[in-house]
Amino acid sequence: MKNRIFFTTDSEKTKRAAFEAIKAEQETIGYYALPDQNIEPIISYTETIPKTVETIAVIGIGGSSLGAKAVYEFIKPVKKLQRKLYFFESTDPINITTLLSEIDLENTHFLVISKSGTTIETFSIYKYIYSLHSDPNAYTFITDPGSPLEQYARSIDASVLHLPENVGGRFSVLSTVGLIPLALCGIDIKALLEGAKMIKESFFNAGYMQNTLLNKAAYYAKYHTQYHINCLFAYSESLKYFCEWYVQLWGESLGKHQRHSAFHVGLTPIGLIGPKDQHSFLQLIMEGTRDKSVTFIKIEDFNDTITIPDVTLLHLESLDTLNGLPFEKLINMQCDSVMEALLNEKDIPIDAIIIPKTDEANMGSLIFYYELLTSLVGELIDVNTYDQPGVEAGKIILKQKLKGK
Incomplete structure (x- = not known):
């Protein structure tokens, strides 16, 4: 570049x-360290998602979705990817209905991403999708350690991943927030x-x-x-x-x-x-x-x-x-x-x-x-x-x- x-x-x-x-x-702001992180835990996690899963869907807004979407849409035209990636990032009912019409719930894994664990837009969408497909194995939750979202995820025995310490949402694309959905689609996160x-x-x-x-x-x-x-x-x-x-x-x-x-x-x-x-x-x-x-x-x-x-x-x-x-x-x-x-x-x-x-x-x-x-x-x-x-x-x-x- x-x-x-x-x-x-x-x-x-x-x-x-x-x-x-x-x-x-660099001593206090976490995003500076992300290029040097060990991605083996991320790769190991992606291997736990069944091969039958055809689609990955992110439920998140702002920093929880924009970075991964930017990378995915840049790479998608020039590389044959393993899975399609969708983003539920708006409370627009037409948008939600349209996206749901394009995916098969049974063959989709959802990544619910909220740093605070209480993002209103994210959980209004999650509640609706969960009412249609309530299998906890279909969801992974990405949040800060100890957040209300982590407590909820543990209560339903769903998978939980954490954001690195001191990484703000809009600086989080090179963390689990962006790397997990991108790796699941076959993008080379290394x-x-x-x-x-x-x-x-x-x-x-x-x-x-x-x-x-x-x-x-x-x-x-x-x-x-x-x-x-x-x-x-x-x-x-x-x-x-x-x-x-x-x-x-x-x-x-x-x-x-x-x-x-x-x-x-x-x-x-x-x-x-x-x-x-x-x-x-x-x-x-x-x-x-x-x-x-x-x-x-x-x-x-x-x-x-x-x-x-x-x-x-x-x-x-x-x-x-x-x-x-x-x-x-x-x-x-x-x-x-x-x-x-x-x-x-x-x-x-x-x-x-x-x-x-x-x-x-x-x-x-x-x-x-x-x-x-x-x-x-x-x-x-x-x-x-x-x-x-x-x-x-x-x-x-x-x-x-x-x-x-």
Whole structure:
């Protein structure tokens, strides 16, 4: 994975302080250790699931589902997987009914994921599915040790797995939360972690990623009031759900009160997919208010060689320039053209992430890159990156409403 940055920052003292803070943070924040974990217990667990199980279904929301979904949807188009993976992550009744119509309950294993063990959305869905299929062997529960969910699972003799200590939901994709469903589908979780480890080692051991991430984070922090909207413009449909994961990670981590002031700060994430969003949101970036930065993501090798055929269409002869062009080359030419147009504007900060190919290692690198970037920016804009009091406030009000329903 490469990151080309087209803007500069000169705050060396600030960058060094941020690096030292993140280095120290490894002692208390659990996600930093995930690339180095022993995955043998996870592999052993997956082997206990009967071969007759054809489908894995995650019942969870937010950090309990978005990361695994991002990886699964990235890998699924280019790899023949052992099982299909579904996500029950909404209380939309039509969505629940539609998903249930697509699976065979008797041949599905459900992963019920809730860090707190009391997530309302998760358990409203679980209660409904359990009313249709009450075999405890069809469920595995993933939660914090000692949570109400663990107590419930033990009471019905169902399997329970734990989240690692001090790993928040939106940083949990490389833990049991993401690795279990992905491994059960045949995704190479070892390669996923190896990709994350490459970024970790490069950053903490003064490799290429150290200056790259520090420069980018320092720039975002320095101009966070001017360029307070960060657009991730990914040129592949397979990255759609990665963009959704990024939106949660960025928004929930960085939209806060500052720790040492009364100011509200935050960076607004927007996920875009090229080339289709060239025909919608690009106009706003190009000629709208100068409050947006843009990161492009390109894939060099799509693992697909389909080519535009050598066909001439009457009255459309000018489009013969497309003939013989591989689609993967066309989509990257579209990306490069938009980047060049924005660079010509000179007041829109952009950078590009280049992914060599569609595989687990590169997705692992991309995930850990964004987790590190989030932590660095949070440190530099002086917020607690790992809490979410705004989300908790809404949960409290909902619980009060449910008592009076």
